[in-house]
Amino acid sequence: MPAGETFDFIIVGAGSAGSVLANRLSACGRYRVLLLEAGPADRNPWIYIPVGYGRLFNDTRYNWRFKTVPQPGCHGREMIQPRGKVLGGSSSINGLIYIRGQAQDFDHWRQLGNVGWSFEDVLPYFQKAEDNERGADDLHGAGGPLAVSDTRDRHPLALAYIEAAHQCGFPRNDDFNGATQEGVGLYQTTMRDGLRWSAAKGYLKPARMRRNLKIVSDALTSRIIFDGRRARGIEYRTKGETHIASAGREVILSAGAFGSPQLLQISGVGPASLLQSLGIPVVADMPAVGDNLNDHYSARIALRCRVPTLNDTARSWHGKAAAGMRYALTRRGPLTTSAITAGLFMRAHPLSATPDAQCSLALFSTDSIGEELHAFSGVTGVCTLLRPESRGHVRIASADPAQAPAIHPNYLAAERDRDTLLSGVRTLRRIFGAPAMAPYIEAEIAPGPDCDSDDELIDFIRRRGGTTFHPSCTCRMGQDPQAVTDERLRVRGLAGLRVIDASIMPIVVSGNTNAATIMIGEKGADMVLEDAAQ
């Protein structure tokens, strides 16, 4: 039995979901809550300056910088998988886009048997979280912890992109989280007054001083401690020492789509053969832990522009100084640019009833994601596959919690995924070739006009595409015996243990995943408190 300090709830991971939980579970003052985060406190100013996602993308102080195993569908490449490792988790390093997904996504979750997860059920939690500067209405919330704002500086290229997509026959859409997602428009972002609004900023900051909430950063949770099939506590390492802490009520894993299944497996909950091969005593043989990995794959085309873009700002001292000065004085300008600015949600595959591709404009360009910006003015057209059929897995490669797990997203295994991306890339090309873009776009440089047959384009997509940073579904919620969690997010067959983060999604939402994960945190917190009150 664990000794050490005793809490009611222990939350592992202070990311999007963990930050929500720490706030909500400690709010009434009745429960003692421990929040453990492997990364440091979120003091680096680049976390708050929106364009800091570029700075933190390769910074191992705040980013796990995982890699996939060689991907057969992508010419055997080992591909980047950034994940936040800091208070706020991935919401502290992400691209700031606020998209919930489609109502049909959640209705589908419900159809799969997950009572309480239809769109009607989850909408109040999106609204509870939200502080939309446009105010509250039937679909939106105001006054919640998560600031959501319109783009303050409307770059002419973004406006031209919207006009060009319209010229290609797509409807305008002023609110992708409104009545319908379909159409083209500007994104709303998790920013306020020119500052990033991470989950830590929205939920942890106001709760940090509560006496019943203990937050320990730089603390890697190394295993869950079980008494039979009940979770009793955890073991964690900080400053070179190992500690244990007991949970009187529950241990809650919010370590993300890689971290949560890794911790379960390391603690003896996972495929028995894998665990035994690594010498880990089996607590529960659950082959599905770490399976069903969904991720959004993106194809990215690069274009040379006739007008300055972020490339110019970032690559000259003059550009940097001017942008820095403007930001310091007004909290506006290039430093507040989100990772993508304008976007089109469209049906790319003929069989899709709702948008299955998100075609976005990024105001910068690189040879490959995460690499140096081009030395010329450039933009990127990003086509993201919203409902991938390909499924992968994450499995520990070692019993050592400090070792990265083996991540296999199995990108582009399904023919429909390839066809959808091909159609989406062709749409991007139509948009960039439309009259409204003519004053701005000089030429497509990757893959370039010579790459045009279906086979050539699919080869380009395999060679140069990559993650959109939305891994999820590895502790899938469901009613079937293969599911890892039930509809109340309890780990099936075990007591005192839940998973509450992006890994419980049964199927990834058709959009960026931060808003939905925060919703999962809000709903999960309510369920934990309801059960504790019984």
Ligand SMILES: Cc1cc2nc3c(=O)[nH]c(=O)nc-3n(C[C@H](O)[C@H](O)[C@H](O)COP(=O)(O)OP(=O)(O)OC[C@H]3O[C@@H](n4cnc5c(N)ncnc54)[C@H](O)[C@@H]3O)c2cc1C
């Ligand atoms: C580069 C990037 C760009 C993105 N852009 C967007 C975007 O624009 N819009 C959007 O909606 N979504 C975006 N996302 C995705 C979104 O941010 C994530 O889906 C969401 O934050 C996931 O939340 P989570 O709570 O599941 O996990 P996370 O937020 O990743 O939190 C997990 C936390 O657990 C910690 N942890 C893991 N293992 C342990 C352990 N053993 N012990 C202690 N702590 C541990 C981690 O350090 C981390 O802080 C992006 C993500 C990335 C990485």
